[in-house]
Amino acid sequence: MALDSSLKWATSFQPLLVASLIVFYVLGLGIYRLYFSPLAKIPGPKIAALTSWYNAYHDLWRGGQYVWAVEEMHRKYGPIVRIRPDVVHVNDPTFIEKLYSQSPKLRRERYATILQTLQADGSILATKDHDHHRRRRAVLNPFFSQQNVRRLEPVINDTLANMFYRMDGWAKTGAPVRMNIAFRAATKDIIQAYAFGDGDKCLDMEDCNTTFFDIMEPQPLAHLGTHFFWLASLMAKMPPKVMIALIPKVGAFANFVEGLAVQVEEVRKAKDLPEGKTIFHEIIRSNIPESEKETRRLTDEAMVIVIAGSETTASTLAAIMYHLLADRKLFARLRAELETVMPDRNELPVASKLDKLPLLNALIQEAIRLYPGATHRQDRTCPDEDLVYEAPNGQTYVIPAGSAVGMAAPILNRNPDTYDRPNEFIPERYLENPKLLKYQMSFSKGTRQCIGINLAYQELQTFTAGLVRRYDLYDPALKVQNGPTLELYQTTRADVAIYGDFITTGAYPGSQGVRVIIRD
Numbered sequence: 001m002a003l004d005s006s007l008k009w010a011t012s013f014q015p016l017l018v019a020s021l022i023v024f025y026v027l028g029l030g031i032y033r034l035y036f037s038p039l040a041k042i043p044g045p046k047i048a049a050l051t052s053w054y055n056a057y058h059d060l061w062r063g064g065q066y067v068w069a070v071e072e073m074h075r076k077y078g079p080i081v082r083i084r085p086d087v088v089h090v091n092d093p094t095f096i097e098k099l100y101s102q103s104p105k106l107r108r109e110r111y112a113t114i115l116q117t118l119q120a121d122g123s124i125l126a127t128k129d130h131d132h133h134r135r136r137r138a139v140l141n142p143f144f145s146q147q148n149v150r151r152l153e154p155v156i157n158d159t160l161a162n163m164f165y166r167m168d169g170w171a172k173t174g175a176p177v178r179m180n181i182a183f184r185a186a187t188k189d190i191i192q193a194y195a196f197g198d199g200d201k202c203l204d205m206e207d208c209n210t211t212f213f214d215i216m217e218p219q220p221l222a223h224l225g226t227h228f229f230w231l232a233s234l235m236a237k238m239p240p241k242v243m244i245a246l247i248p249k250v251g252a253f254a255n256f257v258e259g260l261a262v263q264v265e266e267v268r269k270a271k272d273l274p275e276g277k278t279i280f281h282e283i284i285r286s287n288i289p290e291s292e293k294e295t296r297r298l299t300d301e302a303m304v305i306v307i308a309g310s311e312t313t314a315s316t317l318a319a320i321m322y323h324l325l326a327d328r329k330l331f332a333r334l335r336a337e338l339e340t341v342m343p344d345r346n347e348l349p350v351a352s353k354l355d356k357l358p359l360l361n362a363l364i365q366e367a368i369r370l371y372p373g374a375t376h377r378q379d380r381t382c383p384d385e386d387l388v389y390e391a392p393n394g395q396t397y398v399i400p401a402g403s404a405v406g407m408a409a410p411i412l413n414r415n416p417d418t419y420d421r422p423n424e425f426i427p428e429r430y431l432e433n434p435k436l437l438k439y440q441m442s443f444s445k446g447t448r449q450c451i452g453i454n455l456a457y458q459e460l461q462t463f464t465a466g467l468v469r470r471y472d473l474y475d476p477a478l479k480v481q482n483g484p485t486l487e488l489y490q491t492t493r494a495d496v497a498i499y500g501d502f503i504t505t506g507a508y509p510g511s512q513g514v515r516v517i518i519r520d
């Protein structure tokens with residue numbers, strides 16, 4: 001009888017015990033994070049130091065808004081802020097060189113935040129280990145050198161010509177055209193051709209693959225892996241058909257990834273693997289370990305290359321287009337500069353001539369600064385050394401080895417101490433002070449800097465030059481236009497501005513991007 005009642009007592013006591021343990025754990029964790037963590041001395045809001053749910057709330061619930069919350073924290077707490085229990089953010093361009101070191105000997109690793117988001121462990125972008133990343137990157141590096149990207153000039157020009165052909169057709173309909181889609185189609189066609197060789201082209205499709213691009217539209221779901229890694233992982237492992245039924249957007253993405261796996265297999269089976277044919281022919285030909293050639297790993301690599309190589313450049317092109325069509329004087333100045341190297345409006349650009357045009361290149365830099373195609377925080381850890389940050393007021397902060405510290409391009413590129421009138425589009429700033437390039441964070445810096453930087457510049461130069469040389473800005477004052485024209489249609493600066501960070505740049509909900517009326 002006594003045993004019976006003590007058993008009953010123990011059973012009723014159990015939930016209370018579990019609840020108390022949870023309360024003690026949470027309290028203990030909170031006290032540790034606030035007062036004893038190695039990052040406890042870094043300034044910042046208590047809520048961000050206490051829990052990463054604060055970050056999740058802004059990323060997922062408010063839709064990619066944490067980047068702006070962090071910018072606000074800097075205004076309040078200064079250039080170094082603890083923005084999560086485990087991450088520090090620095091808004092000081094003088095710290096770039098130290099954090100994103102160029103030296104291959106200084107180990108710099110990507111942190112879980114971005115690794116979990118990507119769900120692509122096989123890609124260089126999601127390779128954590130410093131040495132492993134270097135080995136993987138070494139295979140791809142030659143493809144993205146300035147010299148090899150120059151060899152891609154015919155592909156880039158063919159794609160531009162293909163886009164003009166489509167624009168001629170759209171001009172006949174008179175309907176507004178979503179240029180973001182046209183640019184995504186063009187940049188995807190280029191990178192697909194480079195990665196795998198000839199294949200189906202988006203620009204040849206009736207709708208330019210709009211359905212796919214609409215599905216891929218940057219969105220808060222991009223942050224799911226950072227905050228709910230297990231859920232994103234589970235979703236990534238489900239068959240695409242199941243995912244299409246559950247969440248059509250994610251399912252369609254899984255379909256796209258499966259398509260890449262088929263392309264990798266096709267390259268593997270090809271008898272003819274001539275030297276330098278495409279990126280994936282070359283990886284499979286190379287003498288890297290067989291484990292590095294597995295389809296799963298190469299599919300991850302392909303996914304990152306295709307997405308990073310299209311969405312980013314396309315959104316920058318759309319921003320350039322907006323500013324040129326919204327500013328008649330700027331358009332006229334660029335046109336005059338282009339005429340010096342492209343006397344005939346119908347000729348396609350010659351890349352080497354575009355390198356020498358000051359306004360064209362300053363304008364591209366300014367667009368990259370103000371509208372970085374990749375908006376995420378470039379979190380890194382330095383496993384072997386403490387980083388010491390000295391604030392402008394002389395105070396020093398130690399970021400212990402292994403802690404995560406990052407910088408986000410939308411914040412750094414608008415640092416008011418570096419850029420005069422940081423929110424304004426002023427290409428001249430790069431003509432007056434070329435040293436500003438040192439602080440450009442849009443492609444990141446150091447050993448993990450964007451590998452596609454040369455390709456991105458060449459695409460931006462060629463497409464901007466080609467469009468501005470071929471088309472005039474529509475002038476309502478003229479009865480007869482002087483050739484084919486472009487005019488913005490219900491587009492404001494808000495349609496190109498970064499509304500939120502969705503890893504890539506996200507416009508405000510409902511934005512149609514840059515729309516133009518094309519007249520022939």
Ligand code: HEM
Binds near residue numbers: 450451
């Ligand atoms: C305006 C265009 C572009 C922007 C703003 C951009 C931005 C970036 C940034 C910021 C990173 C570093 C990410 C991080 O550290 O977390 C990155 C990495 C990368 N980008 Fe780009 N990118 C652009 C165009 C391209 C193009 C055209 C390609 C072509 C393949 C490309 C391929 C990659 C790859 C493969 C990486 C991973 C590099 C590594 O981990 O070593 N990107 N990009």
